[in-house]
Amino acid sequence: MIEGVVVGNDEHDNIYKSIIIQDSTGGIVLLLDGTNLYQNYPVGAFLRVRIQNLFLTDYRKMQQLVAGVDTSNGTLVTGGIPVPLFEKHITTLSDHYKIIPIEVAFKNLGDSLQGRLIKIMNVEFSATDTGQTYADYKNKTGASRALKFCTGGTIYIRSSGYADFAGIATPTGNGSVIGIYSVYNSEKQLLIRDTSDILLKNKRCTGAAWLQNLPQ
Secondary structure: OEEEEEEEOOOOOOOOOEEEEEOOOOEEEEEEEOOOHHHOOOOOOEEEEOOOOOEEEEEOOEEEEEOEEEOOOOOOEEEOEEHHHHHHHEEEEEOOOOOOOEEOOHHHOOHHHOOOEEEEEEEEEOOOOOOOEOOEOOOOEOEEEEEEEOOOOEEEEEEOOOOOOOOOEOOOOEEEEEEEEEEEOOEEEEEOOOHHHEEEEEOOOOOHHHHOOOOO
């Protein structure tokens, strides 16, 4: 068994058929073959997960727990826990558990943070991604928007085209962002729960380190 607090779910449709839980040692994506998962597993719920008969896999290097795997077509296809088995595998121990994101500098972003709620400071959207929608809501296409650290380094906000905030424009300022750390192959990404995780209200940064981040 493992235990953890829900830090992400499908409430705003940016996370699909899964919830993300963490404890003091790490985080993991748990695939669930259902919808409206947030109603039973809200952010802050403390869960016990029985992992017998589940599989530990990864999707593009992002680790996850799944109920089934299929490699018959030459690629890995995973399946979530079916709805009738939710109660067999998942028990809610308490609600409204307080979650404090870990403040992380760019140099410390790494796989040990997968699935954990983190906070990054002194960041802003790149010039090309400022004022752009988080994703393509009309065509339901996801997008990655670059966040630049004023001290150097880039992480990407990954948003689903189905997210209820997909059609909202990214802010122009500088500040902090809270999100769930994830990876897609070698790309460092953040999954936000909704736009309240974006706190970019300060003036954009300037200086030598910032100039190194500008598109060549």
